Amino acid sequence: MSQAEITNAPSIGQAVSKPKGAARGKKEARGINGTAVSLVGLVILFAGWSLAVRYLDVPSYILPSPAAVWNALWSGIAVNPASPLGYYLPLWGTLKNAAIGLVIGSGLGLTLGSLMAESRLIEKLVMPYAFALQSLPKVAIAPLVVIWFGFGDGSKIAISALLAFFPMLINSFTGLRAVEPERIDLMRSLSASRFETYRIVKLPNAAPYIFAGLDMAVVYALLGTIVAEFLGAQQGMGVVITQAQAVTDVAGVFAALVILGAMGILLHGIVRGVERRVVHWGDRGRK
Template sequence: MMSKPDITLAVADAAVTDASVESTPSTAHRRSKEPVNGTLIAAVGLVVLFGGWALAVRYLNIPSYILPSPTAVWKALWSGLAVSPTDPLGYYLPLWGTLKNAAIGLAAGGGLGLVLGSLMAESRTIEKLLMPYAFALQSLPKVAIAPLVVIWFGFGDGSKIAIAGLLAFFPILINSFTGLRAVEPEKIDLMRSLSASRLETYRIVKLPSAAPYIFAGLDMAVVYALLGTIVAEFLGAQQGMGVVITQAQAVTDVAGVFAALVILGAFGILLHGIVRGLEQRIVHWGRGRK
């Protein structure tokens, strides 16, 4: 029987050999150019978008209460940013409240999804017991059950965290389950031949192999958690970006609504970039496949 360090080294040697075959200087050079090309394409698309927007508003005579000009949106955006971070009329405090609740909901829902996804992948009985209810929960319209969550958890942060966790739960659940079930049987047989325990097989082989799937689910869950928090704030809150949007709509401040949407969109892109950056740092053995 091999010791735990021997098991880890044996599996690591197999993974390094596999990665070294697929990682070549040409692929490394191509990957180094991809971020630059992607940034350039995104910048060109942004210029085309705002240019077309400005031309449409100007030459099609679109009323500002329907579609404000980019200049009006920028002024509304700057008026909420060029203030003290503690100013209640600025965007900083509402944004912090929204992001805080979304992060807590993501941690709670994502952690539960990973645990249940792992249990279902390890046990057919647990899969048959929980999977139908997971799909039933996912099929429910979240807008319809959001008022119930607000009634159960109140108008404070609890309802925002609950809805954020509810939306973040399913993507990580299904992706972790799929990734753990997609592990190559040869790797499982190798661990069995080394007399590894079930927990060692999960920690050394299954979880690292499923990491790309888990990060793909996390990429979606981050956005869903932010969306769930905003939806909960629409239904009733004292602070948050959802409240900012609702207040701007009440006074027909369409430019203010667009400014809040721009902030949320920018943070959606930022959170996506953070998840991708973490994936590239953690899932280093899969870089040669991308």
Template sequence: MSTASLDVEHVHEPPAERPRREVPGFVLSGGVLVVVLAVWQFVVRAFDVPIVLVPAPTDVLSSLVDGLSDGSLLEHAWVTLQEILLGFGLAVAAALLCAFLVTQSRVLDKALFPLVVMTQTIPKVAMAPLLVVWFGTEMTSKVLTTALIAFFPLLINAILGLRSADPDQIDMLRSFGASRMHVLRHLQVPSALPHIFAGLDVAVVLSVTGAIVAEFVGATAGLGYVIQATNFTLDVSRTFAVLVILSAIGLALHALVVLCNRKIVFWSAEHRPVTEQA
């Protein structure tokens, strides 16, 4: 045996590196939030910032606890949540129906889609007062405003998804005698689901914004109404408390969409929301 072979035999392979454990995204986000709150608290107290300008986090927490304890914030939050869910549901139904019609008929595509795009060029904030005039300050006008704001992103994603199916696979299914509905059910819809859930994730967050915009225009209840009232009385702590509740609602709805995406579109990780991939 040569010296070179002996040297090779005595060379030890370096130990395999242990895989690093990635810190979960919610831990990193929570850490950043804690740091921001700590700095916020310090700056407000150190520079004696007036509470009518920027309240300390402890003041916001105190106002939030008071509002939840006496039930006033819960009552208004329930009104806003109903508007969000009903508006979101209406937007989902209308967007999916319109996407189906547009992708299944060239005539409807040429006739409907330009009209839909034209309606989206009108600012929804400008339409909200008209809806209040037509339907009053009750929930109907709020639901319609929410649906209008959440509608278009979901529509575009649904259309892109239904058109993302492989044309060769469509031709193959039709060559075996599959009907248009069979192709839609077994190929186009599964191909569209990742895109649809991406649109749902955007639409559900926009629904929160839509409900508040509608309540700003004209309302007798809801978290947007509370923000307007507290701004008038300079109760900035309560305004921040309402913003905390709105953030919690938005995060909860986003998490629900992500969970449904994981359960239903389990075969696709490419189109999952960015926050989930992190």
């Protein structure tokens, strides 16, 4: 091979960079296509909604038009964030209580799920009562929680933590128990302690399960906070919906629901983004 051919030959880094760039381009193209499909579906939904309200003569107190919902939404957004007439203060109160409840509920679920995965005795002791608690309708026990914790933030945090607890418990327990026995045997052959086996092998293996439980727990925590606000609160999106219902402001109810739906999508995206950063080996496996 001549000197010119050696000089012009691509280096190893250059040869590797092309497939990486191509894979990144394909991934971005898939993301753009997914966003385009979602936007097209949203346009079709609003078009069908608008046409149904206009040509089927649906009363506004049953189903308001998209324009009426947009006006109600804009009237609560285009205000000073510190104004009590806007959506910012109620949304902040709801998200704050949901976040605290999520941390408490998911933390307890992960801790108890880990203990159950490590001990058959704890599993037999806790699992039946956990399923019994999950089978109870939360709307039925919510008044009891309000009586115990009052009408302040305590009841909202307690209900959101209660709803976030079970998904994290089951998913963490399932993920920790799904470790291949060969990996456990390898750690034992290396004289690893029980905690080292948990930290090095079991916890990374259970990470996709844990994030799946966290993804559900985020939505459930937000739902629990709204349910508690329906029963009695001074501030929050549940109070906004209750007040709008009291005056038959259906467009205002829909506007609050749109905000809550957008918050659910945003929180889901945050959890998935953190998962892609933390569970990076799972992303490589999908590729």
